[in-house]
Amino acid sequence: xxxxxxISAVHDDDLVGFLDSLGVLSDVKRGDARCKFCRQxxxxxxxxxxxxxxxxxxxxxxxxxxxxxxxxxxxxxRGMDKQGRDEREAESQGEVARAKGHGTxx
Amino acid sequence: MAPALSYLITxxxxxxxxxxxxxxxxxKNPEKVEKWLALLWKALLNLHLGxxxxxxxxxxxxFQGSVNEFIKKHAKEMPGFQVKGVxxxxxxAEVKRQAFxxxxxxxxxxxxxxxxxxxxxxxxxxxxxxxxxxxxxRYISPxxxxxxxxxxxxxxxxxxxxxxxxxFLEEYLHPHIDDGSEKVRQYFENFDVIxxxxxxxxxxxxxxxxxxxxxxxxxKSQQIVSEVxxxxxxxxxxxxxxxxxxxxxxxxxxxxxxxxxxxxxxxxTLSRSILPYVKFVRDGLERNTxxxxxxxxxxxxxxxxxxxxxxSDIYDLVxxxxxxxxxxxxxxxxxxQGFVAVLRSKSRQLYASSASSSxxx
Numbered sequence: 001x002x003x004x005x006x007i008s009a010v011h012d013d014d015l016v017g018f019l020d021s022l023g024v025l026s027d028v029k030r031g032d033a034r035c036k037f038c039r040q041x042x043x044x045x046x047x048x049x050x051x052x053x054x055x056x057x058x059x060x061x062x063x064x065x066x067x068x069x070x071x072x073x074x075x076x077x078r079g080m081d082k083q084g085r086d087e088r089e090a091e092s093q094g095e096v097a098r099a100k101g102h103g104t105x106x
Numbered sequence: 107m108a109p110a111l112s113y114l115i116t117x118x119x120x121x122x123x124x125x126x127x128x129x130x131x132x133x134k135n136p137e138k139v140e141k142w143l144a145l146l147w148k149a150l151l152n153l154h155l156g157x158x159x160x161x162x163x164x165x166x167x168x169f170q171g172s173v174n175e176f177i178k179k180h181a182k183e184m185p186g187f188q189v190k191g192v193x194x195x196x197x198x199a200e201v202k203r204q205a206f207x208x209x210x211x212x213x214x215x216x217x218x219x220x221x222x223x224x225x226x227x228x229x230x231x232x233x234x235x236x237x238x239x240x241x242x243x244r245y246i247s248p249x250x251x252x253x254x255x256x257x258x259x260x261x262x263x264x265x266x267x268x269x270x271x272x273x274f275l276e277e278y279l280h281p282h283i284d285d286g287s288e289k290v291r292q293y294f295e296n297f298d299v300i301x302x303x304x305x306x307x308x309x310x311x312x313x314x315x316x317x318x319x320x321x322x323x324x325x326k327s328q329q330i331v332s333e334v335x336x337x338x339x340x341x342x343x344x345x346x347x348x349x350x351x352x353x354x355x356x357x358x359x360x361x362x363x364x365x366x367x368x369x370x371x372x373x374x375t376l377s378r379s380i381l382p383y384v385k386f387v388r389d390g391l392e393r394n395t396x397x398x399x400x401x402x403x404x405x406x407x408x409x410x411x412x413x414x415x416x417x418s419d420i421y422d423l424v425x426x427x428x429x430x431x432x433x434x435x436x437x438x439x440x441x442x443q444g445f446v447a448v449l450r451s452k453s454r455q456l457y458a459s460s461a462s463s464s465x466x467x
Contacts, residue, residue: 003189003190004189004190004191004192004193005189005191005192005193005233005236005237006192006193006194006195006211007169007192007193007194007195007212007214007229007232007233008194008195008196008197008209008211008212008213008214009165009166009194009195009196009197009213009214009215009216009225009229010196010197010198010213010214010215010216011158011161011162011196011198011216011218012215012216012217012218013158013218014196014197014198014199015215017198017199018197018198018199018201018213020199021199021200021201021202021203022201022203022206023203047215048214048215048228049212049213049214049215049228049232050212050213050215051210051211051212051213052206052207052209052210052211055207057203057206057207064277064278067228067231067232068231068235068252068255068278070212070232070235071231071232071234071235071236071255072235072243072248072251072252074212074235074236075235075236075240075243075251076240076243076244
């Protein structure tokens with residue numbers, strides 16, 4: 001055991017300002033933001049987590065299965081060495097490009 | 107000395123000692139202080155004083171206090187946790203996009219109205235799934251990893267917030283079944299049996315941690331997934347072993363996990379000497395056994411420690427822990443206090459490729 005794990009949280013009252021400061025509030029309000037794992041449209045009501053990846057902002061909806069996938073995804077990245085992380089991020093960028101090609105937004 | 111001065115000195119000295127004692131208790135048990143602070147902020151919240159600030163403080167101390175108390179209590183038997191505790195940090199509109207991307211952290215949304223403690227459940231589950239056994243999870247199957255996360259999270263809830271257990275299992279275990287992942291439920295049920303036998307944290311998680319430290323190479327090798335599945339079945343049969351049964355296999359020596367369980371319990375043998383146990387571990391186990399779990403009732407803690415000392419030339423004592431376990435006497439179940447010592451071979455294999463069994467560095 002080494003360090004303390006940090007979990008970041010945003011309070012409901014700060015959520016709009018937080019999304020605005022990340023530059024994604026309008027995406028969420030327009031219905032352009034989607035859950036990274038199930039592709040469901042993200043709204044201020046069903047948003048449960050936000051995280052960065054490949055220089056972009058990703059969203060997670062409130063389905064328990066999507067939170068489970070988020071944990072697995074982050075755990076997988078954490079367990080990788082630098083090369084593995086880079087490869088995974090490249091795969092992820094490929095997924096983003098394909099998703100955009102299908103008219104969806106991450 | 108005037109009586110008044112004498113009383114004053116006695117009072118001050120007594121007060122100082124009390125104060126020092128309080129400081130020592132606080133320093134030694136910060137997670138308890140967190141839980142008291144959570145109660146304090148909850149009381150202020152109920153009085154409608156400083157609502158947002160009080161709510162944030164309550165959520166923060168409730169989460170940190172509960173999780174850190176669990177980790178502290180189970181630290182010795184949870185080698186797979188790569189952290190010594192958890193901290194909840196608040197973010198708000200002050201965060202800049204570039205700083206957020208560079209910090210590379212997940213931000214969980216905390217709802218103001220949260221009668222079912224959803225935030226607590228999500229934060230704990232996310233913490234467990236990212237902090238526990240993240241190396242080993244690269245190699246085991248998603249259902250295996252998910253079942254481990256669900257089971258450990260449920261154990262935290264059982265101890266720290268029992269009122270959320272049913273809701274958690276309803277929301278997080280059953281949807282996986284609906285998704286077709288029946289395996290998650292099967293693993294979860296097997297972990298419950300293994301845990302009741304006192305083997306989940308000290309043996310199963312320990313082996314998963316060693317697996318994560320040892321394996322490198324291809325991700326998600328079918329060989330590793332099959333081996334972990336066999337390990338679960340092995341530990342389940344061991345947990346269901348009847349007291350006195352000498353037919354149950356106590357060794358699990360495969361490609362990655364290589365261990366033996368030695369039950370130190372025969373009163374007749376122990377009353378004479380510990381040497382039969384020492385001789386069995388030295389000469390009776392397969393040569394490539396890397397870990398030996400000496401398990402017995404807590405009454406046998408002293409002889410177990412003596413056995414460990416007698417084997418110190420070939421094994422390192424890596425941990426020892428008291429735990430509760432259920433023993434089966436026919437159809438009767440008895441909950442007893444147990445003790446487990448973990449010995450690690452000094453000549454163990456350090457690395458193994460997930461692609462090949464013969465490649466050893």
